[in-house]
Amino acid sequence: MNKIVSTVSVSLDGFFEGPDRDIDWHTVDEEVHQHFNDCLRTMGGFVEGRVTYQLMEEFWPTADQDPAVEGPMAEFAGIWRDMPKFVFSRTLESVGPGATLLHEVDPEQVRGLRDAASGDLVVGGADLLESFRRFDLIDAYRIYVHPVILGRGRPFFRDTEERQGLRLLETRTFGNGVVLLRYETVRA
Template sequence: MNKIVSSISVSLDGFFEGADRDIEWHSVDEEVHQHFNDYLRTAGAFVEGRVTYQLMEEFWPTADQDPANDGPMAEFAGIWRDMPKYVYSRTLEAVGPGATLLREVDRDEVCAVRDAAAGDLIVGGADLVETFRRLDLVDEYRVYVHPVLLGRGRPFFGEAADRQGLRLLESRTFGNGVVLLRYETDPAPADA
């Protein structure tokens, strides 16, 4: 069965972006980027909020046309272009080729898309992931912890009414110090 997966890079102190939306601190070298590609090419669709979609759409559709972007970066441009995308936005008027614009997160609709997809749904965008989390739609978290303390920025996880139990599926350390912590959500209460 397909899963809904949140894949996010964070600093050791839990921020997914620094002050002024800075993400220059991400340590994505060829090894990490190839790891992303190897997993993401098996996905069924990218599910994104407006901000994430616009940032990705601004760069990736033609990134492989720049000779400076070779190897895993050029490879990801093709993955991005070919992957179906579902974009949640109340303000966008239209989205690009291969993308479907949705206005509201409907749990039944998301589950139908997940079940019909050719692989996992990769959900991106902190606000959208938070909505999916509140609706109990996230099956797995892939948290890439980067070896940096930012001190301030925007934390990935917001406040929640309830505790969520997680089960560690995998941990992996990359050569550049990035650590993957892969968790599945645990339906059992965290207090049990």
């Protein structure tokens, strides 16, 4: 059965964005980027909120046409372009080729997308992740902890009334100090 997987980079103190929405502290070298590619190319689609989709759509569809973009970055451009995308937005009126626009998070519809996909769905976007978590739609987490303390910013996990059990499946340390923590959701 396909899963919905949250893949996120966080600082050691748990922020996924700095105080000005900055992510320039991400330590993504060639090894980490190749790992991302190897994981993402097996997915059945990207599920994103408006902000994440627009940031990705702004750069990746043609990134590999720039001679300065090579190696894993150029490879990811193809992965991004070819992968189905499901975009949740209340404000967008249209999305680009290969993308489907959805306006509300309907848990049954999301489960249907998951089950119909050719592989796991990877979900991104802070607000969308929070909605998915609230509806208990996230089956697994791939958390990449970067070797930096930001001190402030936007936390990955927000306050919640519900406790969620997780089972550790894998840890991996990359040469640049990034650590992958891979968990699956434990349901009663």
